Amino acid sequence: MYNKIGIVVKPPRHSGDYQVKDYLIETLQILKDLDKEIVLGEIAATLVGKENGTNRDKIAAISDILIVIGGDGTFLSVATDSAMSQIPIIGFNMGTLGFLTEFNCAQIKGELKEILDGKYLISERKLLKLNYADIIDSALNDIVVNKGDIARIIKFSLIIDDIPIADITADGLIISTPTGSTAYSLSAGGPIITPEVECTIITPICPHALTFRPIIVPDSSEIKVKQISDNTEVFITIDGQKKIPFAYGDIIRISSCKRRLKMITQKDMGYFKLLSEKLKWGL
Secondary structure (H helix, E strand, C coil), X not given: CCCEXXXXXXXXXXXCCCHHHHHHHHHHHHHHHCCCEEXXXXXXXXXXXXXXXXXXXXXXXXXXXXXEEECXXXXXXXHHHHHHHXXXXXXXXXXXXXXXXXXXXXXXXXXXXXXXXXXXXXXXXXXXXXXXXXXXXXXXXXXXXXXXXXXXXXXXXXXXXXEXXXXXXXXXXXXXXXXXXHCHHHHCCCCCCCCCCCEEEEEEECCCCCCCCCEEEECCCCEEEEECCCCCCEEEEECCCEEEECCCCCEEEEEECCCCEEEEECCCCCHHHHHHHHHCCCC
């Protein structure tokens, strides 16, 4: 079903960390046995002694499917490129929680062949679209407005569908997808939203007005945030991967992206079972 397989791996933590390499070699052997064409990311290529690995920004565009071996951060680094290229992505977890890298690396041997034969489930995940100045970007988890100086707070105006909502003083603001509801938003007190729900979550980070709580808005809403802190550095972060200075008086616009991520999930792992396992709810 898929002939050209892209592989992205997390960087080894130190020179003696062979676990990433071992899982990579196991994956490569399975793919060679299946006579698949392999496209290695730069880190993966270096680990197996090959030159000219493909840059992460380009690997999705020349692959039929992406395999990620690492944690959720590694997954996020290529997820939006996968969505833009409309190819499926599968994550094998080497991190801690692994909400996105849902499969365990021990499952590579037993699951990978079946997945490449088309025996899997696809979960289509919403992305957010960011417009700021001449920047257009997208996020699978969240877009965050946060402060650069740890000792200061920031001020911003929140506008939803051209209706002014509030001028907020806080440590920051998280705009997240349902997929991102279990990431930074959850840590800041936001709700858990199942991926099928068509909405966007707005979660303040340590707001000074205790009455300002997380807001859930329809998928069709456009969210604007105006930066009104004139004495503090403010930044926009996209999925924790990119950091952009957010200038005083400027406005960012966030809406739902038309493209969806095709994320491969386990056949016997529903969302609530995943939550129970990852958050240790004890069920």
